Amino acid sequence: MRVHCPFVLSRCPYADNCSKMTVSFGAVVSTFEVVNGKGVTVIANDACPSIAVDKSSGVNIVITKEAAKNFPNVVTSCTSEVNITVPGPTDDADPVR
Numbered sequence: 001m002r003v004h005c006p007f008v009l010s011r012c013p014y015a016d017n018c019s020k021m022t023v024s025f026g027a028v029v030s031t032f033e034v035v036n037g038k039g040v041t042v043i044a045n046d047a048c049p050s051i052a053v054d055k056s057s058g059v060n061i062v063i064t065k066e067a068a069k070n071f072p073n074v075v076t077s078c079t080s081e082v083n084i085t086v087p088g089p090t091d092d093a094d095p096v097r
Contacts (some may be wrong), residue, residue: 015040034059048072053079060085062095 015023017036025032032048034040037056044051044067051072053059057079057080063071065087076082085095 001025015042044072050075053077053082057081059083063087 015021015034015037018034018040019037020039021037022041022043024045025048027046027047028044031050031052032044033052034042034056035054037053037059039058040056041060041062042051043062043064045064046065046066047070047072048067049072051061051074053061053074053076055078059071059079059082061074061082061084062091063084063086068087071086074082074084084097085097087093088096
């Protein structure tokens with residue numbers, strides 16, 4: 001399942017008890033949270049102060065070039081297999097994992 005929210009999210013958005021899901025969002029005012037997730041991919045397309053991952057496994061966090069301008073704090077608790085992908089130093093460079 002893929003969910004895309006291109007607009008600004010002003011409340012604390014979260015994905016709870018999700019499996020094999022992709023969440024792509026624009027700007028977030030506070031924190032995006034993943035709780036009890038398995039195989040969840042989070043794509044931050046714009047400003048996001050922080051991303052919290054709790055009691056999850058197999059989480060992939062993708063930070064786009066726009067979101068990397070003010071890199072979000074990533075906080076994890078009781079998690080395993082968390083990967084963070086950031087853009088390379090130039091437009092032609094491969095992303096860094």
